[in-house]
Amino acid sequence: MKKQEEIKIKIRRNDTEDNNAENVFMSEADMTEDSATPEVKTKSGKFFSLERLSAFVFYILVFLMPIFVLPIVVAPTASGKTVLFFGGVFLTAFLFVLSAIRKGSVTVPKSALFLSCGAVVLVWLASALFSGNIGLSLVGKLYDTDTFLVVLVSFLALFFGSMIVKSEKRAVVFYITLFCSAIIVFLFQFFHIIFGVNIVPFNIFPYKTSSLIGGWNDFSVFFGLTGILALTFLETAKLKKKVNFFLYIILIMSFFAMMASNFSNSWIVFGIFSLIIFIGALFKSQSVEEFVSKKIIRASLFAIVLVLFFVLFKGTTGKITGLLGTSFSEVRPSLQATMDIAKQSLKESPVLGTGPNTFLYDWQKFKPASINNTIFWNARFVSGSGFLPSALATTGIFGIVSIIILLIILLCQFGKVFSKGQSTINDSLTTVSFLGSIYLWTHIVLYTPGVLVFALAFVFTGLFLALLVNTGKVKVININLSGKTKTNLISMVVAFALLAGAIYAFYFSVRKFLALNNYSQAISIFEKTGDIKKTKEKLLKAVKADKQDEYYRTLSELGLISLGQLMADKNISEDTIGALFQEELLFAVSYAQEAVKINPINPINLMQLGRVYESVVSLKVDKADEAALGAYAQAFKVSPFDPSPFVASARIALEMKKVDDAKKYLQSALVLKPDFTDALFMLSQIEAQAGNLKEAILKTEQSAMSSPNNPGILFQLGLLNYQNKDYDKAGLALESAVAINSEYANARYFLGLVYDKQGKKDKAIEQFEIIQKANPDNQEINKILNNLMDGKNALAEIAPPSPEKRSEPPVSEKDKTALQKAKKK
Secondary structure (H helix, E strand, O other): OHHHHHHHHHHHHHHHHHHHHHHHHOOHHHOOHHHHOOOOOOOOOOOOOHHHHHHHHHHHHHHHOOOOOOOOOOOHHHHHHHHHHHHHHHHHHHHHHHHHHHHOEEEEEOOHHHHHHHHHHHHHHHHHHOOOOHHHHHOOOOOOOOOHHHHHHHHHHHHHHHHHOOOHHHHHHHHHHHHHHHHHHHHHHHHHHHOOOOOOHHHOOOOOOOOOOOOHHHHHHHHHHHHHHHHHHHHHOOOOHHHHHHHHHHHHHHHHHHHHHOOHHHHHHHHHHHHHHHHHHHHHOOOHHHHHHHOOOOHHHHHHHHHHHHHHOHHHHHHHHHHHOOOOOOOOOOHHHHHHHHHHHHHHOOOOOOOOOOHHHHHHHHOOHHHHHOOOOOOOOOOOOOHHHHHHHHHHHHHHHHHHHHHHHHHOOHHHHOOOOOOOHHHHHHHHHHHHHHHHHHHHHHOOOOHHHHHHHHHHHHHHHHHHHHOOOOOEEEEEOOOOOHHHHHHHHHHHHHHHHHHHHHHHHHHHHHHHHHHHHHHHHHHHOOOHHHHHHHHHHHHHHOOOHHHHHHHHHHHHHHHHHHHHOOOOOHHHHHHHHHHHHHHHHHHHHHHHHHOOOOHHHHHHHHHHHHOOHHHOOOOHHHHHHHHHHHHHHHOOOOOHHHHHHHHHHHHOOOHHHHHHHHHHHHHHOOOOHHHHHHHHHHHHHOOOHHHHHHHHHHHHHHOOOOHHHHHHHHHHHHHOOOHHHHHHHHHHHHHHOOOOHHHHHHHHHHHHHOOOHHHHHHHHHHHHHHOOOOHHHHHHHHHHHOOOOOOOOOOOOOHHHOOOOOOOOOOOOHHHHHHHO
């Protein structure tokens, strides 16, 4: 009798929990007397049970994900959200599994969504294991979003979320939590844009387009999501006036956020979903008359009109973003370019691709040659036009098929969501979750979002599945963990394995965070103090916790800087310098080799190894030139469209007095990139040092006549004439180069010097101001501008040698390393 009573009480409590959700949303006129049933507590019922605690952690995760950042200088938003996501999911999993073990059973939704999502995880695992660079594809860096680990944790978020959010009340709490987090993000961005307020330390949000969400386009996608959620609630649920008002605030807030970011993909997708919501509301009504009579001006219709306005009148939104200072343009490969990369990748690895997190290296290996004629010739694209097209290259046919199957199964749930007749609060919550999930997956297909949007797509899919279970539209499987049968024992072993896995994964995530934090501190220390010893201590702590090629490469770079300081120090005896030099050189080489060992397909690692050997070529170290040339040749092999290895090889050839070899290397570089300033600059210096200026000018003039629209040849002609002190001809050639390529900073630099020589100070100032906008941290440009404005010679008090006699162009076109950027600051 007592047992039956306990069962009745338990059932009554669950009913009450759902009724509480009804009370939150339903208008007072629609409430039933049953909703007033008081909650009854059992003796065994604990408010903070392990299962409830896991739900609480899950809510905290949802609340913090949009707003959490790490106060570090390296990837603060991506790293922060990844650390939080991993830690939150692993802690949720640990508490839930522990609760299930104590309870002796667990109920799992019986859905094809689980199987299809599990298939995606297995494909990512197989692709990573066969990638040839397992560490990069399995876990990568903490802020990499295309690794197997991120996909696995996202699946766990879906899996446990589908079992945690098991009632209407919990779903309501989920949405309230997300909306409150969105309000905080919006308020931060509002004060950041309008008043320049930045409450985040270390100035990690220097621009108006810096956001708590991450990327500026991700900011738009996120608020497109909150807008869709609010709009769906308004159209599908009977709401109290206060709740209605709150949702309208969320909707208006979302519009303002999308307007400030003005991401075209987000507008279009939002408009399509608004239309779907409008049609869905019409479909659920018994008649058109009933649909119109309830609300003459529908929220969804209003949203459609607004979207059409912003899409059709792009100039208006452009003026708004210009006024706010939030104009933003993200460069990424086109769909055609992405598919071309995928085709080449599939020729090598058709089934499983090149491995997760390897699109960057596919791009460097297979990118179109025409890219070298643009300002993006050395851009390092970590993804293509969208996650789905990129996955074709990185995970092959199996990867793309597994994702498509997952999306098809998800879309097939459409019939379970939309049905005619009166909607309950559970129906409304299910519809909202379904549309939210589809909205996020749409952006994953069309775009490559950050970890927040990617994680939320899985979370919303799990939430949708949980609500289908709650309505009885999806069956469940009850797994008994307390019996002594073979099946129960296996289930118990799996549960304990998950428990142990969650603990280890949490520990693993903490180590990666500590490593990144030490690396970030090392960069910060070097930037502020230049203290090599303290910087090295932090870097060594980083590699001890997490062996990443970037950390070892930075250690090698630090070794080169230390070598330079030793050679410049006149207060140390030759014997002491010799011993210290050998020690630092050994460290620099070993660290660079370790970076190459960890990631041999990264050309930056190979270039760093080459630079270490190159640094001692002039000291006649045995076979240093061969080792350097070998490293540069390997770098060209993995990045065959990059002219930089040829220029580096030319430097070594010149050091070894092999001028003809140097010219051949430079010509090879110019075949890849005809306007590559480093190669043109070095060629001009070779001719000048050989006393062949006039002959070189004649040859270059002939080349300019045959290729009048080649800015590289025109720059070389202008530079040669500048070296020959023929400033009129130099000015004409450089003006033509700038007219063809307005981004040609080095052409503008020497054109500015020509104007200065001709006494045209205003024109010279104009050229250097343009250069300064793109290179605000270049101290030499700032000094030249100050000189010109003071009426001085442009190069007054500029340290020798003069620009035309240097080993490299005055304005670098190459990516700077982490320590170079820090030193520049």
